[in-house]
Amino acid sequence: MHLVLFFIFGGFCVAGALNLLLQRHPINSALSLIVVMTSLAVLYLLLGAEFLAAVQVIVYSGAIMVLFTFVIMLLNAQREERTHGSRAAYILGFPGAAALFALLTFIFISNGKSLGFAVLGPDMVSTSQLSSVLFRDLLLPFEVTSVLILIAILGAVALARHHEPHKDESKTQGKER
């Protein structure tokens, strides 16, 4: 049962990610990303992290991606114009990426057993266990993350906000907008 679900949603996840890259319309790409996020939530659930799964759906599918689609809709973004890309990307990039992928796959398959493994099973990590790890053992990283998010907000505001019109600045105003 777990294995079947894993393959189904793992497949969704990969297919969604590929579709995200291949689609030419931004809204289709955004929707594929939602599929990826939601499938990931199911995979978390299979690993016993139910709280994480719910939060994944609420935060990523329900909030962040809504803002993505919101922006796409607001800008009325059209199909993207494909450029041909640089020739170097075609000659070196694709074979290089393919070779790297093949190498990684080969090594993972041949040496995979030295990696640790996670058990797929019905045991759920309770929310209280999770919070005691998060707020006791990993309190410092948690707090650092909160400052990090503060920075992100600060930076977004600083970079996106209009200048207040200023006297000695009338020359440059046009460019800022």
Added chain:
Amino acid sequence: MSAVSYSQLVWVTLPEIALVVAALAVLACDGTVLRGAAIARRRGVAALLACVGSVAAMLLVGSGPASFHLPDGMLVMDGRTRVVQVALLVLTILTVLLSEAMLTPAAEGVAGGKTAFTHHIGEYFALLLFATVAVLFLVSTQNFLLIFLALEFLSLVLYILTGFDKQSQLSTEAALKYFLFGGISAAFLLFGISLIYGLSGSIDLSQIAVAALQPDPLWMIAIVMVVVGFGFKVAAAPFHLWAPDAYQGAPTISAGFVSSSSKVASFFIFAQVLTLGVFGAAGSGMWHGAAPGWVPVLCVVAALSLLLGNLAALVQTSLRRLLAYSAIGHAGYLLLAIIAHTPQSTSALLYYVFTYALTVLGAFGVLAALEAQGIDRIADVAGLSRRAPFLSACMLVFLLSLAGIPPLAGFFGKFWLFGTALNAAPQLGLFWLVMLAILMSVVALVYYLRVLKQIFVADVPANAGAIHSGLVTRVTLGVMAAATVVLGCDPGLLIRWVVR
């Protein structure tokens, strides 16, 4: 995993807390009391608060516990970490002081002159302080989780600082490039870390060290990924592509911060990760018969950085791009010290990176003081010694130190670094790399001297008047230049601190 008491956690992170409080105070002050005040006033108050915060943090670092070790290596403090933290705080204060030049509106009627690059004074200084928080965490942790978080934290601040000049398209382009490269490299780093976690079952460097004994292919992949991630942070070739654009496009002082503070912290933690975490999987970088491990990987990166940085710098026409490529070259020298991984070489690394940060920040400070004149190309500085004698003298000291000319700090740094690299374990096979580094430092001399020739020998262009700079800038630059000379003449002053 075991719990840490909250009070202990607060106690050991007091310096960082002081900085965060200072940053919030700067923001609050700028947003409320000084709203609508003149830019000079806002700048003065913000800089003052930032300096107070940094000094307070420095005192707290100095008076705090001399050594501690939180569970899982979450925060680790020893003598050397303290020195690095103090150095980082000093660099922050210098950056704040040098920002003055950048935030002064240009005099009326200067051709090509730029106005102050931003009106978000409070945000700018707050971000500098937050960046310092990030680097302080970065150097004092031995836990991959916090390392990654602090790196991302730092990168985020640096992206913002790079793109802070909204009037300039170059700045935006630089920030975007920096961000995209940063995102990809963070993905690599995270992949590497997750592999290491899978292989060793731990994110604590000391626990990983126990497991990292056999260099099997998975370990190699993990290490290469980690090297890619850190290689980006320290701007080593071939992960350097963001650096020239970022150095050129970013507001000058932001570029100075990227090349000084962030570099010190990144190199220190890079050395920590490799020498503490995966020490066992060193391998050998001998020219014939290299053995797998992180040493040969780094040897390749270092050699590429040395060659590419120094050779590309020869043909640059923009001063900032030149400094960027020279930074890539210097990353090559510094990697040499990491590769050697003896206790002496780590001390040499610290000495080198401190003095390098000081001089390169100084060089950017001089450029910042010239910013109001719109000077960027090498040709623009022709005859600068007649227009701004003091700034030119400072530039002379900084560039000669970067080139490694004897009485200056840069010379001793290189000398010591090469010496310790040659003394490293012979099976590492570093001889060829040291020779390459020495050769390349001769090449480096050429482009530094080209700039100096323009400054001191070339004719003053017609209609160019004298350039004035603010008092704070001049005093700060003077102190930095003097420090460069003094540390070169008596390296013992600094060595005392960096040798464990």
Added chain:
Amino acid sequence: MNFWWFLLLSIIKIAVVLVILLTAVAYTVLLERKVVGRIQNRWGPSRVGPFGLLQPLADGLKLFLKEDLLPTAVYKPLYILAPVIALACALTSIAVVPFGADIKFKGVDLFQIANVNIGLLVILAVTSVGVYGIALSGWSSNNKYSLLGALRSSAQLVSYELALGLSLVGVVLRAGSLNLRTIVDVQATHGALSWNIFGGFQIVAFFVYLTAAYAETNRTPFDLPEAESELTAGYHTEYSSMKFAMFFMSEYANMITVSCVATLLFLGGWSSPFGHLFPSFGPVIDAILPVFWFVAKVFFFLFVYIWVRGTLPRFRYDQLMGFGWKVLLPVAIANIVVTSLWLGFTRPL
């Protein structure tokens, strides 16, 4: 627990709940028309069947038989997908709602489809995905009114979702669990006195929740996404026949879900307001009575919904946003802080 029994009973439960829910949706519409009619001093539907009771059937039949128009300029895949998403999300969240006491038959919970540890989060998660139905319908219709309605709606939903989620934290803190059954059990000790709205001192959270929930379901006074005077019908302007009916049903199903959650979290769910005052009436009545209480409370909330609709005018858009971010959100956060301080001091950790 036998797997086949589990499967069979689950399917039956799902079918029964779906039927009841859809019927409830239909009759909520009738109730709304009747009550609003009375508020406006008129009769409301009264021709089809006794008291107009067959009106929902007639409406359903009408919508079902109407021509399904597909405007030329729409982006077809999303245009068709959008109402499906909206309705599916509206119907899914009811799965974790417990309707009555924990009574097991062959090891299967009779009055709840799925008892999960994070039931509350599941409801939040599913409703948060429901935004896409509205957003995509507006965008794919290729109509400016639809798009504006959808934009308003997504902005509104995202803004009020924060206040909504935060208002529930106080309740969760008190219960120490995200499981809906545990949350109800905590409130069942002393009848109405121990309900969260009274004994739990969550009355502030209750009003924050109710306000945010009205905004979440696009109901008056927050029904800007479908403000007729400005946007014709908002995001579903271009929809007709069953696709329109799906949006219509999802709106009322969401109302019912919101009422269920309000009942569970603040009014003690299925627990009796009299607590254990009365003796047991025998096993069958003991099983049915909680369901009665639950339905009565949900009915009360639905009535309030309609009452509000008949009473309050619509907000202006900037007022709506300002109210959400500057009033509701801080109040919800303050409620969390006060609740956790209170719990921290009164209860040993």
